[in-house]
Amino acid sequence: MSGHSLVDWLRAQDEQALVELLRARPDLATPPPPNTGVLATRAGMRASVVRACEDLDAFTRTVLDALVVAGADTAPQPLTRINRLLGKGVPAARTKAAVQRLRELAVAWGPDTALSVVPAGTEVTPQFPGNLGRPAPQLDELDLPELLDGLDPAERRLLETLAAGPPIGRTKDAGRAVPLERAENPVQSLMARGLLLRRDNETVELPRQLGLLLRGDRPMGQVQVTQPELTVTGREVSTVDATAAGAALELLRHVEGLIALWSAEPPGVLRSGGLGVRDLRRLAKELDVEEARAALLAELALDASIIDNSGGSEPEWVPTTHADSYLAAAADQQWATLAVGWLELPRLPALAGRRDERDKLLNPLSNELRRPNAVRERHRVLGVLAELPPGSCVGDVEQLVAALAWRAPARGGRLRDDLVRWIIDEATALGIVALGGLSTAGATLLNEGPGEAAKRMSDSLPEPIDHVLVQADLTVVAPGRLEPELAADIALVADVESAGGATVYRLTDRTVRRALDAGRSAAELHELFAKRSRTPVPQSLSYLIDDIARKHGQLRGGPAGSFLRCDDPALIAEVLANPDIARLELRRIAPTVLVSPLALIDVLDGLRESGYAPAAEGPDGAVVDLRPAGHRIPGRPQGTKRLFSPARPSVEQLASVVRQIRAGDRAADAPRGAAVSTAALGTAATMALLQEAADTGRSVWVGFVDSNGTASQQIVTPVRVAGGVLEAFDAVVGLVRRFPLHRITSTAVVED
Structure with a gap:
């Protein structure tokens, strides 16, 4: 390659430029390269170049394509030629900036008059850079404009179609090369003239020279210089936050429903791991959500250690002890736990239900x-919304898809565009995004972490209300988020019938009996509705409570195995005479007392199935709630979630690496005398040379292996040799350094 090499160019850069290179491409600094030659070799390796170009925007990649089309990977090219390839309408300043970005990454180097690209740059560009075919050397000697003028319209149209891209076409005539005079169609005629190249028996290719010529003043085609515009709608921040808060409350309600459902009936773990299709559908049905939403809820719960695999021979997905502390937390804290968990979740819940390769x-x-890469992609997608002013909403997610595709077309692979859609959908479900814009809580989560974000979400959540509206049809309407104590009372005495901005509960015989079983008295239920309902309590509800309470608790059971007692001997006799409950093995031990060897909960359930309404009592005679609390397993220890931040070496660390590289270059360039090899001649000869240099104040060239096994060469001035250590002044860092003698591989005196 003519002109300066990448090594020469890197050597000519100042320390700050090399530090910036290592910041942009940290893989080049690990392990620290011993000199610029090694740095240049690493910078040109295919895998490293591909990584370096992952975040290039579409325009910069087009500039790289133009450099490859111009042949900068084999010979230096002037920037003026790149400008001509990009065509009219592309500002020269934008092209210059893109070239500078490629220089900063050491993918390109050299002055504007002689730009070069690392050979591996061709691995980053597509198979047909700029949608242009391969060059045909034989066409360089021909007058192509004259040849094109001599074509008939059909032949010209065919070439123009291929020039627009892609430059290949399939045809059965590709394998039928015939002389020009025997050509029967445009393909055969153009192949005979050498204006189409045969790739295989079914494919032809338009040579690059013709593609560039046919495109006229846009040799690289239509170049998108800037990011596609986002159509932004301004909304009141309060409106966005209120919508986000509504989504957050719905999310919390669904997670609570998942905990309750899997507490009672934990689903099994598949043999291959994961949650089965049938169990996912059941969860979606019980929560009245789509399966994709159910999968997201399960993934969030697992990440928060709210559920876990129980292990054992028949593992199940069971709520953990963390579920109880989660349920006891305030709504804003619950939301923050789930939101930061999702943001830092190294998984893609939206893949559930799809099929792999x-x-x-x-x-x-x-x-x-x-x-x-899921975590980085979430931050990248939400980062676009974070750049907009508060209250700015992007109504069309496809605009975000297009913008992110321009910013980093190489990111995300085949799922690149789907990832954007999935992330926005999930962020909306979590209340991080609402109406197409970041909520205040969502923006705070990205910038300041979950603690401050919880405070912002708390500000957005509606104030809990202290009342309900009881209807004549035995429904109870909660016109907003209820106070925790009131919510628990209503959930005990009624079932949710529908949820949304207002939650509708249904009162039935079974739900009232459930409240009485839990220890509530009829008087307490009357008082609950009398105090908490903003509407008059309908007479039908009062009759329902009194009717159920009249029958409830006449029979009392306690552990004996278990016992039943009743002040009415006639009712005891009726129970004993009932053939449907003979399986309970009841026997009378007193006129008003029966006992059974079965557990109390089984006895009470059997009596209820037969139409009775018994209640459980404790040692003090008070009614107790025997409903099972649900399955629980110990939860995994939970650490503090930290927001994603790519691990990068500090500027000081990188500057130290650069100084080592410079020291290696200086050592390689310095004229030196005969080297003393420690391995060949022993430590004594090395010590003698170093001691003589210390006595005479001469500099020495030192081959050294550090504790990581990395070999390097440095020039230092020995100060003292003692105790198995060389103390020497390193002019590069301006300090006296210590070198264990057993790590020095060779030394030589630097000649003047």
């Missing part, structure tokens, strides 16, 4: 949903 179904909670 081998057509295998991907199940929620399975290892197959793990994607290490």
